[in-house]
Amino acid sequence: MSVGVNTAIEVRDYTFRYPDSEEIVLDHCQFTLRYGEFVLLTGDSGSGKSTLIAAIIGSLTHADDDVQARPTDTQAGKIFIDGLDVTGESVSQRARLVSAVLQDADSQIVHTSVEDEIAFGCENLGMEPEEIGERVGRACALFGLERTWRTSALSGGQKQRLITAAALAMDRRILILDEPLANLDQAGAAALLRTLAGLAKDGYAILLAEHRIDAAAPYTDRIVRLDNERVHDNGSRIGVRDDRGQVRDDRGQARADRGQARADNDNAPLLSARGIGLTLGGRDIFRDISLEILRGERIVITGDNGSGKTMLLRTLARLQKPSCGEIVFACGVLRQYRRPSPAWFRSVGYVFQNPNVQLFMPSVLEEIAYGAKDADTARHYMELFGLSHLAERHPHSLSEGQKRLLTVAAVAAQEPQLLLLDEPTVGQDHAALQRLMDVLGGLNRDRTLSMIMVTHDQRCSGFAADQKIII
Amino acid sequence: MERFYVARPIYPPLCILFSFVMLLGGLLVSGRGVFPFLLIAMALIYLAFGYGWVLLKCLCVFVPLGLLVGFISYLLTGQETAAWQMAGRILLLGLCAVPTISMPPIFLTRSLAGLHCPRALTLGMLVTIRFFPILIREMRHILEAMRTRGVRVTMNPLVLYRAFLIPLTMRLVGISEILSLSIETRAFDLHEAEQTIYRPVRFTIRDGVFCTLLIVCVAGMIAGVVVWK
Numbered sequence: 001m002s003v004g005v006n007t008a009i010e011v012r013d014y015t016f017r018y019p020d021s022e023e024i025v026l027d028h029c030q031f032t033l034r035y036g037e038f039v040l041l042t043g044d045s046g047s048g049k050s051t052l053i054a055a056i057i058g059s060l061t062h063a064d065d066d067v068q069a070r071p072t073d074t075q076a077g078k079i080f081i082d083g084l085d086v087t088g089e090s091v092s093q094r095a096r097l098v099s100a101v102l103q104d105a106d107s108q109i110v111h112t113s114v115e116d117e118i119a120f121g122c123e124n125l126g127m128e129p130e131e132i133g134e135r136v137g138r139a140c141a142l143f144g145l146e147r148t149w150r151t152s153a154l155s156g157g158q159k160q161r162l163i164t165a166a167a168l169a170m171d172r173r174i175l176i177l178d179e180p181l182a183n184l185d186q187a188g189a190a191a192l193l194r195t196l197a198g199l200a201k202d203g204y205a206i207l208l209a210e211h212r213i214d215a216a217a218p219y220t221d222r223i224v225r226l227d228n229e230r231v232h233d234n235g236s237r238i239g240v241r242d243d244r245g246q247v248r249d250d251r252g253q254a255r256a257d258r259g260q261a262r263a264d265n266d267n268a269p270l271l272s273a274r275g276i277g278l279t280l281g282g283r284d285i286f287r288d289i290s291l292e293i294l295r296g297e298r299i300v301i302t303g304d305n306g307s308g309k310t311m312l313l314r315t316l317a318r319l320q321k322p323s324c325g326e327i328v329f330a331c332g333v334l335r336q337y338r339r340p341s342p343a344w345f346r347s348v349g350y351v352f353q354n355p356n357v358q359l360f361m362p363s364v365l366e367e368i369a370y371g372a373k374d375a376d377t378a379r380h381y382m383e384l385f386g387l388s389h390l391a392e393r394h395p396h397s398l399s400e401g402q403k404r405l406l407t408v409a410a411v412a413a414q415e416p417q418l419l420l421l422d423e424p425t426v427g428q429d430h431a432a433l434q435r436l437m438d439v440l441g442g443l444n445r446d447r448t449l450s451m452i453m454v455t456h457d458q459r460c461s462g463f464a465a466d467q468k469i470i471i
Numbered sequence: 472m473e474r475f476y477v478a479r480p481i482y483p484p485l486c487i488l489f490s491f492v493m494l495l496g497g498l499l500v501s502g503r504g505v506f507p508f509l510l511i512a513m514a515l516i517y518l519a520f521g522y523g524w525v526l527l528k529c530l531c532v533f534v535p536l537g538l539l540v541g542f543i544s545y546l547l548t549g550q551e552t553a554a555w556q557m558a559g560r561i562l563l564l565g566l567c568a569v570p571t572i573s574m575p576p577i578f579l580t581r582s583l584a585g586l587h588c589p590r591a592l593t594l595g596m597l598v599t600i601r602f603f604p605i606l607i608r609e610m611r612h613i614l615e616a617m618r619t620r621g622v623r624v625t626m627n628p629l630v631l632y633r634a635f636l637i638p639l640t641m642r643l644v645g646i647s648e649i650l651s652l653s654i655e656t657r658a659f660d661l662h663e664a665e666q667t668i669y670r671p672v673r674f675t676i677r678d679g680v681f682c683t684l685l686i687v688c689v690a691g692m693i694a695g696v697v698v699w700k
Binding site for chain 1: 476575576577594597598601604608609612613615616617618619620621622623633634637638641642645646649650652653654655656657658659660665666667668669670671
């Protein structure tokens with residue numbers, strides 16, 4: 001059976017399971033991507049999107065001493081790239097045909113400057129220095145990056161832009177992107193999607209795996225859904241619209257609660273920041289920000305990549321000392337020179353952007369139970385967040401989306417008065433996101449838990465925020 | 472380390488040679504009268520080649536450290552000369568480190584690539600150098616994260632293992648795995664001969680002047696040893 005001339009990628013009857021596991025991750029997958037097409041690959045968390053991408057770029061195969069990849073007994077079927085059977089080809093050999101943007105941009109950066117990072121792939125492809133310079137310039141302009149910026153000083157969103165820019169600069173005719181919108185602001189995401197759509201019009205083949213269907217779908221030609229280990233490719237966008245909506249809004253209830261909260265608390269804010277600013281290395285990260293939050297209030301903080309959202313949240317959590325201004329918490333001005341105690345973090349829960357650093361116990365149940373007042377409370381929160389079926393699993397064996405949910409559950413189980421969440425929605429499919437927002441909304445109503453959430457996720461714009469702060 | 476980088480570093484292999492020769496030569500003459508002049512000559516060369524700021528930062532660390540070690544030496548031996556010599560050796564160590572710590576790793580790897588060193592070596596070196604700041608950053612993040620979970624990381628082996636070593640190991644393994652995959656997906660291949668260098672690092676006239684001063688310093692050391700014999 002031959003592969004069409006216009007076919008960029010063909011996955012033919014591909015099956016995969018991980019070694020030492022009986023669970024089939026991909027079951028007889030059939031999938032075709034043609035040149036000139038922009039295809040959105042979607043599916044629930046853990047449905048196998050990243051595994052399918054890994055199979056295409058070759059990272060599922062085992063390499064022997066000669067750096068030649070070979071198929072294993074855990075997989076079957078064929079993958080063709082640009083008409084070539086790539087069975088036995090290594091990742092770097094396949095990278096000469098396909099550019100790939102992987103998840104976790106932070107861990108992928110090799111060089112210390114933006115310019116060198118973008119140039120790296122071009123150097124490996126043997127491009128002339130003048131051409132590399134032009135490509136670096138174009139990529140920087142497209143993604144709002146400066147050549148001379150230090151990679152260590154970039155925010156999470158800027159790192160995501162950098163890794164995407166580096167892949168685009170390689171200018172392969174086939175592009176695969178795994179959740180590239182995860183940390184991008186609205187403008188950055190729109191710019192990337194417009195660029196990808198433009199490339200598809202120019203004859204490039206684009207495969208985008210993404211949970212943010214609402215943002216991506218308008219730009220794509222076709223949506224492919226991975227479900228129950230199989231690919232459902234109906235050749236159009238019809239049939240997946242149920243996934244495209246935003247999370248449900250409970251704004252009316254929240255506003256009523258807020259009015260009640262204000263009355264109950266006699267207008268005394270739980271936390272009040274007055275004119276706070278932060279300067280690091282001579283650069284203003286943010287300045288002159290004032291906000292206050294009452295018991296039971298919800299605040300959403302948004303802003304462009306690199307605008308200082310995470311640093312603001314860290315400052316409010318006392319993980320970072322502000323350069324100016326003051327923060328008042330419930331019963332007095334915080335003494336800036338004192339380190340926050342464990343008791344402080346029982347009152348102010350903080351969920352990190354990267355869940356991997358906050359998990360340390362041997363099972364999901366013990367992770368939640370660590371900060372909970374008793375075992376029943378731990379079980380209650382585990383059920384609330386829909387993690388009961390993972391109770392005995394090691395936290396580090398979970399998917400990134402599940403880990404993020406677990407850190408929110410573990411911190412919420414400490415029953416703080418104020419919960420600070422840094423990008424909690426990354427990696428969550430629509431159902432998981434809806435559940436997360438429902439649970440947080442429930443905690444907010446039932447326990448008058450105050451929340452400040454940093455997010456780029458437009459799907460959460462319906463999350464009933466009493467205040468929306470844009471920095 | 473990035474705060475030490477200079478805009479125009481000296482040709483990297485020359486920096487390494489300079490540091491090595493001056494350290495070896497300096498230790499050999501550290502008991503002689505020429506030694507203070509050698510230290511002054513090194514400082515002047517650094518100032519002339521734009522390393523003044525890095526020199527100042529190094530002196531801020533190595534002068535107090537040298538004085539401390541010298542004082543300990545004095546307490547142990549009771550000899551003032553030996554104490555000054557020990558302080559001078561520590562200062563020499565700091566001065567020899569100036570050109571190497573102020574060199575962005577990419578300069579070193581590109582210059583070695585230009586000398587046809589294997590890419591496995593140059594890229595391995597680059598990733599290794601980059602890994603130290605990543606390690607420090609991850610350690611800091613984990614300690615912070617544990618504080619937010621109400622864990623006080625102490626030297627108690629159980630706490631240290633559970634709340635620090637496990638998250639750190641998992642994180643480092645994850646970073647290593649993703650980093651190596653990222654390098655491969657960007658077409659890095661050990662056996663491919665067609666790679667180019669975006670900004671080749673070449674030996675310039677400025678490097679030649681630096682090299683000449685190195686030779687003058689070595690000649691001065693030899694002459695000094697002969698004169699102060």
